[in-house]
Amino acid sequence: MDEQARIMQALGGVSLAGHSVQGGMGLQPPHGHDGTDDGRKQDIGDILHQIMTITDQSLDEAQAKKHGLNCHRMKPALFSVLCEIKEKTGLSIRGSQEEDPPDPQLMRLDNMLLAEGVSGPEKGGGSAAAAAAAAASGGASDNSIEHSDYRSKLTQIRQIYHTELEKYEQACNEFTTHVMNLLREQSRTRPISPKEIERMVGIIHRKFSSIQMQLKQSTCEAVMILRSRFLDARRKRRNFSKQATEILNEYFYSHLSNPYPSEEAKEELAKKCSITVSQAALQTDKRESSEHMADSAPQSVVSNWFGNKRIRYKKNIGKFQEEANLYAAKTAVTAAHAVAAAVQNSQTNSPTTPNSGSSGSFNLPNSGDMFLSMQSLNGDSYQGAQVGVNVQSQVDTLRHVISQTAGYSEALGGNTMYSPNGLNANGGWHDAMTPSSVISPTEGPGSVHSDTSN
DNA sequence: CCTCATGATTAATG
DNA sequence: CATTAATCATGAGG
Numbered sequence: 286m287d288e289q290a291r292i293m294q295a296l297g298g299v300s301l302a303g304h305s306v307q308g309g310m311g312l313q314p315p316h317g318h319d320g321t322d323d324g325r326k327q328d329i330g331d332i333l334h335q336i337m338t339i340t341d342q343s344l345d346e347a348q349a350k351k352h353g354l355n356c357h358r359m360k361p362a363l364f365s366v367l368c369e370i371k372e373k374t375g376l377s378i379r380g381s382q383e384e385d386p387p388d389p390q391l392m393r394l395d396n397m398l399l400a401e402g403v404s405g406p407e408k409g410g411g412s413a414a415a416a417a418a419a420a421a422s423g424g425a426s427d428n429s430i431e432h433s434d435y436r437s438k439l440t441q442i443r444q445i446y447h448t449e450l451e452k453y454e455q456a457c458n459e460f461t462t463h464v465m466n467l468l469r470e471q472s473r474t475r476p477i478s479p480k481e482i483e484r485m486v487g488i489i490h491r492k493f494s495s496i497q498m499q500l501k502q503s504t505c506e507a508v509m510i511l512r513s514r515f516l517d518a519r520r521k522r523r524n525f526s527k528q529a530t531e532i533l534n535e536y537f538y539s540h541l542s543n544p545y546p547s548e549e550a551k552e553e554l555a556k557k558c559s560i561t562v563s564q565a566a567l568q569t570d571k572r573e574s575s576e577h578m579a580d581s582a583p584q585s586v587v588s589n590w591f592g593n594k595r596i597r598y599k600k601n602i603g604k605f606q607e608e609a610n611l612y613a614a615k616t617a618v619t620a621a622h623a624v625a626a627a628v629q630n631s632q633t634n635s636p637t638t639p640n641s642g643s644s645g646s647f648n649l650p651n652s653g654d655m656f657l658s659m660q661s662l663n664g665d666s667y668q669g670a671q672v673g674v675n676v677q678s679q680v681d682t683l684r685h686v687i688s689q690t691a692g693y694s695e696a697l698g699g700n701t702m703y704s705p706n707g708l709n710a711n712g713g714w715h716d717a718m719t720p721s722s723v724i725s726p727t728e729g730p731g732s733v734h735s736d737t738s739n
Numbered sequence: 740c741c742t743c744a745t746g747a748t749t750a751a752t753g
Numbered sequence: 754c755a756t757t758a759a760t761c762a763t764g765a766g767g
Contacts (some may be wrong), residue, residue: 740767741766741767742765742767743764743765743766743767744763744764744765744766745758745762745763745764745765746761746762746763746764747761747762747763748757748759748760748762749758749759749760749761750757750758750759750760750765751756751757751758751759751760752754752755752756752757752758753754753757
């Protein structure tokens with residue numbers, strides 16, 4: 286206690302003497318006696334006064350005096366007191382809304398970047414890189430002609446993103462340490478508490494993270510643009526190959542009475558089509574559940590195709606007549622043989638063509654020459670019609686062909702909105718699966734309609 | 740350019 | 754959930 290006071294006093298004296306500073310105003314020279322409260326107070330008053338007036342002086346003087354003050358024995362105590370005061374006076378508010386309201390916006394961006402494979406694991410890793418890869422390619426590793434371009438661009442984006450991020454991080458750290466050093470240095474002369482430094486660091490980090498968010502935002506935008514450019518199936522519509530449409534059309538016109546392929550049928554068609562061509566559509570993959578998602582894509586492509594086909598066929602049947610003829614004739618050849626055989630087997634006679642179908646939009650004048658007409662329609666473009674068609678489909682085909690010939694013979698060729706078996710007047714295929722719906726001429730009284738389960 | 744065909748998407752529907 | 758109907762966006766030809 287005493288000693289401290291003494292030293293303090295001495296120092297005060299020294300500093301005063303050394304710099305020959307006279308504050309001018311009511312500064313009282315230190316008194317000689319020590320140990321009294323009065324004296325100590327005066328010493329503190331001196332120091333405070335010096336501090337207060339330090340800004341009035343020239344730089345050199347101030348610098349020198351600061352040094353003096355720094356070495357003052359009393360300094361730590363005074364410093365802490367000042368810090369406390371500062372803390373209390375609310376100069377350091379904002380302590381409240383400090384940490385971790387994890388910005389939902391930022392989280393959204395982060396999630397998206399992660400999902401997009403930008404911020405995730407590096408591609409080289411392979412295993413987990415599947416997140417992006419699988420999501421993009423729908424599980425299968427083929428059809429990557431388009432993707433390679435996309436992928437390269439994505440990696441480009443990712444690289445930029447990472448380098449930028451790194452830069453920001455580095456800059457942030459540098460700046461933070463710099464500020465910290467500065468503050469620490471200042472804290473020797475200025476009342477700056479460690480807590481305050483911490484707070485400052487927090488502020489800096491927040492600033493930088495907001496910059497980071499901008500980076501993430503723009504990266505997200507870039508990825509979105511890239512996606513819409515490359516992966517949006519609408520934008521990258523590829524026409525199916527000739528053979529694929531052929532197969533699909535074949536099926537469609539063969540099952541015109543009920544062109545709703547079952548799941549298995551779809552699958553099979555998909556297989557056939559995508560075997561013929563490797564034009565696996567770039568199904569817009571649903572994000573989420575990025576891993577698994579087996580090859581269900583081609584199947585829904587088939588669904589798309591049939592949906593479109595159905596609606597468009599129904600909408601303008603006239604437009605499709607030619608096509609219908611073609612495909613019907615194509616399959617009709619085999620169908621004809623098969624059915625002919627069936628008919629011959631089941632009952633030796635030509636059926637009597639009751640022709641009392643519910644949708645009596647067509648009636649064939651003479652059933653006798655249907656094979657002839659078919660053959661004439663057939664022409665020469667027949668090759669490799671499918672073999673495993675069931676009888677029902679054959680019947681469909683035959684019916685179609687017959688209806689065509691009928692239409693040509695007696696109706697106005699172009700505009701005939703003839704409703705082919707199963708397509709009722711308002712549109713919409715009613716269930717034509719009951720054999721009685723339409724009586725095909727080839728269909729004997731009670732024979733062939735067997736497997737209608739397609 | 741424009742037009743048409745066509746695959747995919749979306750809202751509505753049951 | 755599967756279909757329908759409408760619509761979008763693109764590819765291929767004129």
